[in-house]
Amino acid sequence: MLRMLEQYSSNLEDLIKERTDELEIERKKTDKLISQLLPESVARSLKLGNPVEPEHYADSTLYFSDIVGFTTISALSEPIEVVDLLNDLYTLFDAIIATHDVYKVETIGDAYMVASGVPNRNGTRHAAEVSNMSLDILHCIGAFKIKHMPEIKVKIRIGLHSGPVVAGVVGHTMPRYCLFGDTVTQASHLEATGLPYRIHISLRTMKILASLKMGYKMETRPSKVKGAEDTFWLGGRDGFTKPLPIPPDLTGGASNHGISLDEIPPDRRQRFLDRQNKNKMKK
Template identity: 50%
Template sequence: MDFSEANTTKNMNQKKLDETTAELKKTSQALEMEKKKTETLLYQMLPKKVANDLKNGKSVEAEKFDQVTILFSDIVTFTNIAAACSPMDIVNMLNNLYQRFDQRTNDHDVYKVETIGDAYMIVSGVPERTQYHAKAVAEFAIDMLREAEHVFSPATGKPLQIRIGMHSGGVVSGVVGLKMPRYCLFGDTVNTASRMESHGVPSRIHVSPTSFRYN
């Protein structure tokens, strides 16, 4: 092989190496993007602190919190609305309402625990402790009332009315399940907050004496 052929071979090898390097770089960037998408989805399902522990193979032990505030809300006359409308209308209505609520959670120090039908549950003070948990939930509740005014019942065409109840106290938190794990809260504070909502008045925030004292 003369010098010219050797140089040509060297250039071809270098070209292949550059192409392989560029392809690996693209693959690495694509993997990083998918990783970020996965993390974003995970952080929407679980608190960031808890999600990171699970991602790193750590077990998440049940934890006691002495001072938290929990809020429940539901839609007034939801049963009647569901009976009068198609399932698609109900899904679209709830999706519109919950997306508005979800956006507002980013403006306050609150964590969305779950939704069950027309019930929406949030907490502040878990898993990150804060002394301003009641204030954060109260401000979020005010935003919920404002957002509900922009969502209309498919049955009547009028703005939705929601009931809101909140209560402060202690809870135990923990991750339950392996498939679709859920971050759950347990204790009388949860039950009392739920009763505050169910005994509340439409378009009002039913605040327990305990939460009122914190504010």
């Protein structure tokens, strides 16, 4: 009976150890998933049951990018093809940002938002980190292919702006780490008013990059609005030798939000035109 009790005790200890190891593996998986959704410091506070207070960041640089003609590409594609496109593209972007001191804030459809200086303060390096990341992304997007439509090139617009932001966690169910302030609005506006294959930066970001003396190549884009600040195109950096895609020659920016019919494969072009005509008849 003693031997049986000893054996039972030994088996019970092995079983407890096995279950403990499994629990630890699952805990690490959960921690990894949470860290991908929220900054590490925020996730730690939430796990401890502590409230996460909003925080002001005096210096940061924000990145916004958008796919040119995404609405048309979606209309030419099946739903699963749209999901595969975005998954492939964002997987590429995620691999790039992992090599820079930046934080991916969120993706909304084809919009991709990244910040530096938030939630980890890094002095004045935030502008350089986001600029270097933008150049790497622009380099990679030049060779990116859509699996179901390799004939169509994916062109993106990029906007950068530096300034203060307020960051905080919004919501209890599916909480989100969000950024607020005029800096967010300005960065989004720079992206929307930019051009394909271009990095559109603000005067403030230009001044920070110039002060770093790292050899950033910037070209003035004169403002068309009287009294408004000029903006700039970021075209490279000393020591950056990766080839960048050549921006299309657009007059007046008329096509900066779409793709031309000539770029669409003939079979999908006809389906696209038929769908447009069908929608017009419904109206």
